[in-house]
Amino acid sequence: MILVTGASGQIGSYVLERFVDKHDAVGVDLKPCSIKDLKDLVFQGDLRNYEFVRKIVKDVDIVIHLAAQVSVENSWNDPIYDAENNIIATINLLKASSNVGVDKFIYISSAAVYGNPRYVPVDEEHPKNPISPYGVSKLAGEYYCKIFADKIHTVVVRPFNVFSARMDPNNPYSGVIAKFISRVKRGLPPIIYGDGKQTRDFVYVKDVVNLIEIALKRGENGEVYNVGTGRETSILELAKIVMDIAEINDKPVFDKPRKGDIRRSCADISKARKLGFEPKTDLRKDLEEIFEQID
Numbered sequence: 330m331i332l333v334t335g336a337s338g339q340i341g342s343y344v345l346e347r348f349v350d351k352h353d354a355v356g357v358d359l360k361p362c363s364i365k366d367l368k369d370l371v372f373q374g375d376l377r378n379y380e381f382v383r384k385i386v387k388d389v390d391i392v393i394h395l396a397a398q399v400s401v402e403n404s405w406n407d408p409i410y411d412a413e414n415n416i417i418a419t420i421n422l423l424k425a426s427s428n429v430g431v432d433k434f435i436y437i438s439s440a441a442v443y444g445n446p447r448y449v450p451v452d453e454e455h456p457k458n459p460i461s462p463y464g465v466s467k468l469a470g471e472y473y474c475k476i477f478a479d480k481i482h483t484v485v486v487r488p489f490n491v492f493s494a495r496m497d498p499n500n501p502y503s504g505v506i507a508k509f510i511s512r513v514k515r516g517l518p519p520i521i522y523g524d525g526k527q528t529r530d531f532v533y534v535k536d537v538v539n540l541i542e543i544a545l546k547r548g549e550n551g552e553v554y555n556v557g558t559g560r561e562t563s564i565l566e567l568a569k570i571v572m573d574i575a576e577i578n579d580k581p582v583f584d585k586p587r588k589g590d591i592r593r594s595c596a597d598i599s600k601a602r603k604l605g606f607e608p609k610t611d612l613r614k615d616l617e618e619i620f621e622q623i624d
């Protein structure tokens with residue numbers, strides 16, 4: 330059986346959806362799941378509680394661990410809460426999973442472990458310089474996976490900026506897309522902080538789920554794989570695409586830059602490609618597809 334943690338969240342819900350068709354799979358989350366077909370498969374509980382974790386991993390062969398506190402801002406406001414959900418919960422899962430003999434443990438980390446890239450595209454060997462408590466807690470989870478690798482097969486996946494119809498406007502990664510769409514739907518131009526030349530590697534959730542599936546089959550024990558598209562898109566280009574889809578003939582509004590905003594970000598995906606991964610993200614086409622589903 331596969332256990333997907335964070336299954337009521339954005340990426341976790343797509344992961345569970347993918348695996349229920351092929352395997353016996355269940356999810357766990359602090360929150361109930363709002364997706365109709367998954368509702369009954371996701372049970373509620375808190376991974377910070379070791380006794381609870383011990384019970385839920387009992388008959389499990391594979392753990393795909395996505396549950397996390399994902400807000401950078403909240404991680405500054407309450408770094409202890411962040412560490413409990415991102416580090417302690419991960420240790421609980423690793424310890425309980427290795428005790429009961431779970432076969433494989435896939436940990437979803439984040440490009441936030443790199444901090445401000447020294448070079449792009451960023452490969453897995455790039456220095457790790459997280460610039461928020463969130464980045465630190467995600468990196469700590471990776472290190473725990475690494476040291477548990479002699480007890481349990483662990484593979485780490487580092488997604489860049491994941492977008493989907495279920496993204497939350499407050500999500501630090503792709504919230505910008507949801508915010509732009511929500512503005513243009515109200516007939517308003519997107520607001521860009523800074524000059525708009527900052528870049529991100531926006532990857533559609535289907536690609537992330539594909540890499541998780543590949544990592545499960547062929548990912549090497551103790552290894553880390555970036556998942557992105559290998560393409561940089563500036564925030565200005567993104568704003569233009571979104572305005573174009575909405576047929577808004579206007580210019581974006583520019584506001585002052587945000588403190589700590591990373592200038593450039595883009596994944597080197599050569600290592601994932603060697604496993605057979607090939608991204609299919611087409612930013613414009615995928616945004617057109619999800620446009621109507623975002624409020």
Ligand SMILES: NC(=O)c1ccc[n+]([C@@H]2O[C@H](COP(=O)([O-])OP(=O)(O)OC[C@H]3O[C@@H](n4cnc5c(N)ncnc54)[C@H](O)[C@@H]3O)[C@@H](O)[C@H]2O)c1
Pocket residue numbers: 334335336337338339340341357358359360374375376377394395396397398399414418437438439440467487488489490491492497500502503
């Ligand atoms: N969204 C992105 O672009 C992106 C990029 C890189 C990495 N990630 C990582 O991917 C994973 C999923 O991100 P997401 O965008 O789907 O976020 P999300 O907030 O939508 O999902 C995370 C889920 O984890 C659950 N959760 C948190 N603490 C928990 C606990 N103690 N017990 C049980 N459940 C708990 C939350 O309730 C939430 O539903 C996270 O680990 C995140 O760090 C996301």
